[in-house]
Amino acid sequence: MSDPSLEAPDTAGLEPDTTGHYETETVTEVVDYRRRHWVLSLVLVLLVLLLGAGAYYVWRVSQPVGAPQGAEADGMEWIRSIYGWGELPTQLLVSPTDVAMAPDGTLWTISSKTTIVGFNPDGSAVRVLPFERGGQPGQVGSIEGLDVDEAGNLYLADFGLGKVHVVSPTGTFIREYQAQLASEVAVEGDRIAVATLNGIVIYDTQGQVISQFGTRGNQKDQFDNPHGIAWGADGNLYVSDTLNRRIKAYSPDGRLIYIAPKSMETAKRAGVQAGREMTGTPQTPYQVPSGMTRDAAGRILLVDPFNFSIMAHDSKTGTITASFGEFGSADGMFAYPTGMDYDTGRDYFVVADTANNRLQIVRLPGSGGNALQSALRRLLDGPVWLCLFPLGLLVLALMLWYLKRRWRNRDEPQHEVPK
């Protein structure tokens, strides 16, 4: 029995000879050729399916146990939590109070007030710097806050010793700044802003004081235990005036731009003293505003440990535009969070979820990051990159194959038909 495909040959692309007939042999070969093309296409489709199935398998088995699925009702999306750098009790984070993103994506945090730990964005540990407690050089007292400069050096706000230590990523002490009861530090270019018990001090990179403002109190230009500080995209300095339960914005030259909420004036007129409990003053939406950062959209965000939430603000007015999170120990919930930072490249926020003894990486709506770039970088931080690399290899293989064929055809003698 003859091949049915030969009974009705596909002659598209061919022209009959002068007698109006097709060459039977040529048509058969073309049909065979096209059949091989189908086989090749089938092989490629199967390979892509294999890639997809393999990637899906790895994605499934690499999903952490108990990971929440989907975004929270308020739009916050949990990406991952980091609980430590190992399974031993001594390798788990203890009350991390602050977190800072390095330019290379390393995520630095404080554990037990004396240990600095760096993590990759995928949660694996980069380095652990266990400092000794003490007053000697190379020792620390009680580290409350930290930040990272463009070179990757760490700035540690040492509340216990009243210093800011500058430490290399390998743990070498470079220099130190005297800053009484330093609770937080924010580095932007060559300016280092330090929040102290009584106010704000701004240093240059050599440790010289550029400006200093504020005393302890609840008046307009006073502070009470500020625990959050962030440089805005506009060059202004934003401060969580923690125990005064307000935020303040200062120009680069130290001029007060605004206090939010404005109703805090009411509390001031009522004669509420700094440091005392302000029970009965509901004019402020804050309980104890703490760690601050800014995102790609220029918003100022802070964590409020007693509101168990992240609060986003319009940096121009200090108005709260959104609030995310609730109390709890499940992933995506917070228990007394005290610090946060923003990763511009990956468009996510890292929160020091202090009482849950962990860091949480979350995405928030309206952060203004480059969606494509950040999505790609986040993909590369997770197991999904397993798909991308072989896919690239597949494309490369196909290109090589195509080029090789073209090269060979070019080298072959041309069949010139005599006229």
Next chain:
Amino acid sequence: MYLANLSEITGSLTGRENPTLMSEQRSEVVEEDVVQQEPDLLSSALRYAIFFVIAFALTGVLYLVVTNVLDPSAPRTAAEAQLVVVRNAVKTNPNSGANWADFIRALTGVKQYDQAEKELENARRVLKKSDEQRLLIEIAGQELLLAQQKYQEAYIAGNTAIALEKKVRETVVKEAAAKGLRIDPKLLGPEITTGVYLFHARAAGALEKWDEAIDSLDVAITYTPRAANLYFLRGDAYLRSGDKKNATKDFKAALKFDPQYTAAQVGLEKAGESK
């Protein structure tokens, strides 16, 4: 490329050339192309396909080795962190039934039932000499079976746990009496006894053995008289067995301890009375 050559050749034949000569040349050229190219086409495609599969496998293995993603060295979620803590507790003190019970419960909580069953067997082997410690893991075993919806097995395990609980209690009382002490049995781990009877009642209820469920909940309530959920469960058992009067009484008792208990409010309405 091949089709282009073919078209070019066939195109050059139309009309203006010597048909006989052209036909011979065309057949020769096409045949040569086919012979030289077509086997290469498939074989090179297969070569690249094999290369791709190997690259894929190697990349996967490399990724798994480098990142250790299938066996992370540190917990990544609250559930994994909890597992790490309780696993460490078992390693630190394997003779503690409470540690094993927490471990089995944590595994049950994240639906790792197979692993939970293995750990339950391990715990039974380690704690076989101590009825008191074994009782704790038997309660965790009851929870595991209920989570797996193996109600008949949970019911049998509940009966075993009740017998073990009575034995432990009698032993403790006897040992105390031998020392001249008199102990009120209700003061001996009321939460343990409550757990044993509560899970037995849940299994019995799932099998619609309402009388046994009510009996078990009676005991549980005796040991923990302020737990709203116990009253709700007993009220539900009464309701399902047709005793609306006692059901109403229990739903009201549940609402007394937890006024926001929605299920009890619904139960009360079903029993024919509003709150």
